[in-house]
Amino acid sequence: MTDPTLGFYDTADLREAARRRLPKGLFEFMDRGNDDELAMRDNHAVLASIKLNPRVLNDVSVRHQDITLFGKPQKMPVIVAPTGSAGLAWHEGEIAIARAARAHGVPFTLALGSMTKLERVAAEAGGPGSSLWFQFYMWPERKLSHQVIARAKDAGFEALVFTVDTPVAPGREYNLKNGMTIPFKFTTRNTLDVLTHPRWLAGVWLRYMLTTGTPRYQNFPESTQTKITALPMGRSSNFCANITWDDVRELRRLWPHKLIVKGIQHPADAVLAADCGADAVVISNHGGRVLDAAPVPILTLPRVVDAVGKRITVIVDSGFRRGADVIKALALGANAVMLGRAPLHGVAAAGEPGALRALQIYRDEIDRVLALVGCTRLEQLNREHVDLSYVRGNI
16 A cells, blocks of 8 residues: 655655755755855744644534635645746656645646746646646846746736845855856766766656756746756846836736735835735745845734735745644734745655645644644634744744
8 A cells, every 4th residue: 555645744854855865956956045044044943933822622623724815715725835946856846746736726836937838837737726826036128027927827827926035146155065057067066966866867857858958947038048057046047136116016017817926024015015006915035045134924924914914915935844834824814825845845855746745744734733722714813822922032
């Protein structure tokens, strides 16, 4: 009988399996933060120090964790976040994760920097039960971004996620040390790294080379597509330092579906996003991968909810390793939580079954914690279930 757990019992197991299977440089690009990695450390430390206040002697024998997001029902209070390296973690890993999200009844967000064309993701992972979102950055030449947005609209993507927290390239010196560059530049160090990971070499890199050739940023405009064969990973996109709220207003005019602004870290900016016509914001410090002195999103969350929670949808991400973390965010007012690294680790470890297992781990943990705090439905959660007094002194 097949083990439904695949031997993975929590997200730490998925991370360790991904670490073993992937070349060190690629794993660190996926997994690490920026500069001294203080923001990533603080994300985890704060979430761990927030406590839940259980209420006992409630009948919790029947529980539900379904929600309605943008008027559409979904089976869990999570969204798969955009991760551009999914197609390097696994051959066409974007399709594998999107199918896993569809199976669990949650949205999947395709990253602009993916290796698989958005049209193929829509064709092979769309359809009944799916909810496909598209994430992008703005190019300095705005018409190039508008071309990509038009492709996403024509392919049937339901939401546009505009990431605004990276106007310039982050540091990530480890990519330089590991020789992880785009286009890929072979060095003695990274060649040995790849050769000592034959499962990844055969299952991902050689498979691309024998089918579609060297991977490209398939969702960039044709004139800007770059092969991965030399800027450090994370610095290789056309970052746009002159984006403004006028860009959000223009996107609102061009995009007929849900518009989401990702990377909000201050309540005043959430208000501006609402004023510009956004349907939602994602409170995020990019998983600790951009500004290393950024605030912790879970702590910013209540202030953003107070500022705009009655006007637009509020989503949060960065550092959510456990189902209990998701419960904490929902109790503090989030409508949903984005998950990035865990589904990515899952697909790196075992392809589509690994991504399925990642989301199942969250489903099981959310269900269990919901019962342990004395609730049967997510809408019963509120701030009285959360104790923030332990946070001080833990970061």
